[in-house]
Amino acid sequence: MGSGKTEKIATTIASPVLFSKEGTIEKVISMTKEAANGGARLIVFPETFVPGYPWWIWMGINNNKKLELFKRQFENSLEIRSSEMDYIRNTAKKNEIMIALGFVEKDGSTLYNSQTLIDESGNIVINRRKLMPTGEERTIWGMGDATSLRVCDTSLGKIGMLICYEHSMPLSRYALYSLGEQIHIAMWPGANFRSQPRDRKKIIDIAMRNMTFEGQVYTVYSSSCVGEEELKFYLDLDPNNQSILDEGGGISGIVDPISNYVAGPIEDKEQIIYAEINLDAIVGVKHMIDCVGHYARPDIFQLNVFSRKHQPVKFVHSFEASVEKEAIVESKNETECASVEE
Known part of the structure; x- marks a missing residue:
């Protein structure tokens, strides 16, 4: 379970260079180098940081304008196999x-709300897609499948990830716990809604501390903030609806397995924070509550996860060949983590 070794990790609040893949990636590179120089072995960025969260989908703008903005997002989205992603991977390695x-992933003509985990050797060890886009997000993003519920055994420990309101899906959380998750990475879009009756920061704080209590894990979470230029874009986009966003927003932090903050929470302004973690801290908590071990009741409750990747078209040359191919795919999905092939 634990290694007895203390490791330093980092998380961020950051504002994207809106609709600029290149500009935002340069921010990723700069903040990554700063965190590495600060001794961190992991840095976490916000949801859809590249090329920025599309707040415009919630503003009720006309369809022509919405299509124009969608095209801009499409042009600035990232492909897994691309020179831009290679640039980020090389930065991790160096x-x-x-x-x-967190980034908007382009796959063919469809976009996804995705997360990637790149290890210190520059390998993509997890790439996953949000299982269920929330509300208006469904008008621009596709859905992930069960292959997105993965935990990877890294040099830091067993790491899993979820995005935003996926944390309201108890079965998704439980699936990650069952895979032995020790460090949970969470990404959110941070914003101040002047007219929204609920406190988004409080919701995020509660969800993140619950994650640690429920799963006995370290939780590292990051959200974005709305910068001056981004705010100006939205005010210019719809000057009659100036109450939708305010500058700042966002909350980020690192929470230990007993739901105490070991770094943060920080709010509103772009920054990096650090914490030291030790996986041995999980052992003492698991002694009392292990929700997938001695504190589980599989004789009463069971969760089935259909982990096969579903394709819209399957070319079958023969029944035997189809069965053999599916067996190979299922065997591959059972591995804990694997680098994306070049």
């Missing part, structure tokens, strides 16, 4: 640091 990045 600085010997793991990078957890």
Whole structure:
């Protein structure tokens, strides 16, 4: 379970260079180098940091304008196999640091709300897609499948990830716990809604501390903040609806397995924070509550996760060949983590 070794990790609040893949990636590179120089072995960035969260989908703008903005997002989205992603991977390798990045992923003609975990050797060890886009997000992003519920055994420990309101899906959380998750990475879009009756920061704080209590894990979470230029864009986009966003927003922190903050929470302004973690801290908590071990009742409750990847078209040359191919795919999905093939 624990290694007895203390490790330093980092998380961020950061504002994207809106609709600029290149500009935001340069921020990723700069903040990654700063964290590595600060001794961190992992840095976490916000949800859809590249090329920025599309707050415009919630503003009720006309369809023509929405399509124009969608095209801009599409043009600035990242492909897994691309020179831009290679640039980020090489930065992780050169600085010997793991990078957890939220980005809009382009796959063919469909976009996804995705997370990637790059190890200190520059390998992509997890790439996952949000299982269920929330509300208006469904008008621009596709859905992930069960192959996105993965935990990877890294040099830091067993790491899993979820995005935003996926944390309201108890079965998704439980699936990660069952895979032995020790460090949970969470990404959120941070914003101040002037007219929204609920406190988004409080919701995030509660969800993150619950994650640690429920799963007995370290939780490292990051959200974005709305910068001056981004705010100006939204005010210019719809000057009659100036109450939707305010500058700042966002909350980030690192929470230990007994739900105490070991770094943060920080709010509103772009910054990096650090914490030292030791996986041995999990052992004492698991002694009391292990929700997938001695504190579980599989004789009463069971969760089935259909982990096969579903494709819209399957070419079958023969029944025997189809069965053999599916067996190979299932065997591959059972591995804890694997680098994305070049």
